Amino acid sequence: MQLISDKNTIREYPQGSIVTTWTVSYNFIKEKNVTAAGMLQLWACLNNNDIWYGLFKNLQRWSCAPDWFANTTCNQINFRKIVRTLLAFSLIEMEQE
16 A cells, blocks of 8 residues: 555556556445455455465365455355456456356
């Protein structure tokens, strides 16, 4: 987040910066679905080449996992709801198989 706040490193565009657009989308998601915002933060720390449900499904039993994470990874339906939310704002991309 320090990079985002450093205005000297952000390329500005007539309608604002890319970071501004991303921040507005992220804040809206965080307001409406804190779980989706949490997953996006987690995914930002992972290699973005391939992230799928199977990567997380066994981690839900991890005793230190936050409730939002356990609820998201307890089944594939909940996981896909989060994915759909992030896809709707173009914060993630889905690779066609």
